Amino acid sequence: MANTLHTLEPELLEPGVKAPVKETLLTPRFYTTDFEAVAQMDILAHEPELRAIVEELRADYNRHHFVRDSEFEQSWEHIDGETRRSFIEFLERSCTSEFSGFLLFKELSRRLKDRNPILADAFHFMARDEARHAGFLNKAMSDFNLSLDLRYLTKNRTYTFFPPEWIIYTVYLSEKIGYWRYILMFRHLESHPDKRFYPLFRYFESWCQDENRHGDFFKALLRSQPKLWNNWKSRLWVRFFLLSVFATHTLTVLERAAFYRSVGINPYEYNVQVIEKTNETAARAFPVILNTKHPDFFERLEQCSDIQFKMALIDRSDRPQIVKFFQKLPLLLSILGHLLRLYLMKPINAESSREVVC
DSSP states (O other): OOOOOOOOOOOOOEETTTTOOOOOOOOOOOOOOOOOHHTTTTGGGGGGHHHHHHHHHHOOOOOOOTOOGGGGSSSOSSSSSSHHHHHHHHHHHHHHHHHHHHHHHHHHHHHHTTTOHHHHHHHHHHHHHHHHHHHHHHHHHHHTEEEEEEHHHHHOOEEEOOOHHHHHHHHHHHHHHOOOOOOHHHHHHHHHGGOOOOOGGHHHHHHHHHHHHHHHHHHHHTTTGGTTTSHHHHHHHHHHHHHHHHHHHHHHHHHHHHHHHTTTHHHHHHHHHHHHHHHHHHHHHHEEEOOSSSTTTTHHHHHHHHHHHHHHHHHHOOOOHHHHHHHHHHHHHHHHHHHHHTTTTTOSSSSSTGGGGO
């Protein structure tokens, strides 16, 4: 059973406005990049595929989907305790992640408008989708008498610089793992409607199709840049980003096991499903994928989660910061040791099996 801490009561900026979650390695990040380098990308080799995806994005199949219906029009005070706190945290992190994507895509579209119209259109439509998702999630938070000040987030969040290559890797994986997270939860709740305690979950099927289309765009963009998949450096980077995303997902899901149990999901099984499906999907874009079937793979990730729990307990203690640092240092080194062993596992050659990946 996952070691979980009780979710803390929300901190407020002002009445009804939630303070942003403290920035850590596990919280959604805001990104910026080298916009000039993106503008100069040669996409000719995959231009027909990219144009087709842009037209699919332009069609905006979900333009009428994110409309709150009468089921929302009730009091939600009966959702209380740990379920309420963990669900609010889920909404906040999801909203912050979607809003982060909106800001990045919007700026890319603006910067590329006169330089690379195909990419500019794609980023414009993806920004539209991300903004719609963020707004819908923020409105859901208001049912619990809270909201995020997105303008405050824009001005006060730390922006992390990633070169375009890293942006492509991370956003591709973020969109595809997002698809599997949403569709697996939707299918579970479709089979167990008694566990669907809030109507937002009904929207996840169409929601995840937005994530899937965004991932397809980044897959085509990645394959249009041979340096991202056809050399030894790219194979090393791919393994790094796959492991980073899977480790982050494991730590996040198991740390918030209470939320998943509140909807009847076993967090360990869910984590394995999401990672294995994402890994299989990544074989369509990446030259290698990770060997998630190795008997040590999930065992080491789960050990990292157990160690992270111990570090969180230290963080919540009232000991001096210097004492906390030295208490956490060996634990942090232990996590890095597990991740290094996972990184050094022999990967699976996806290029050789691409024709049979479906």
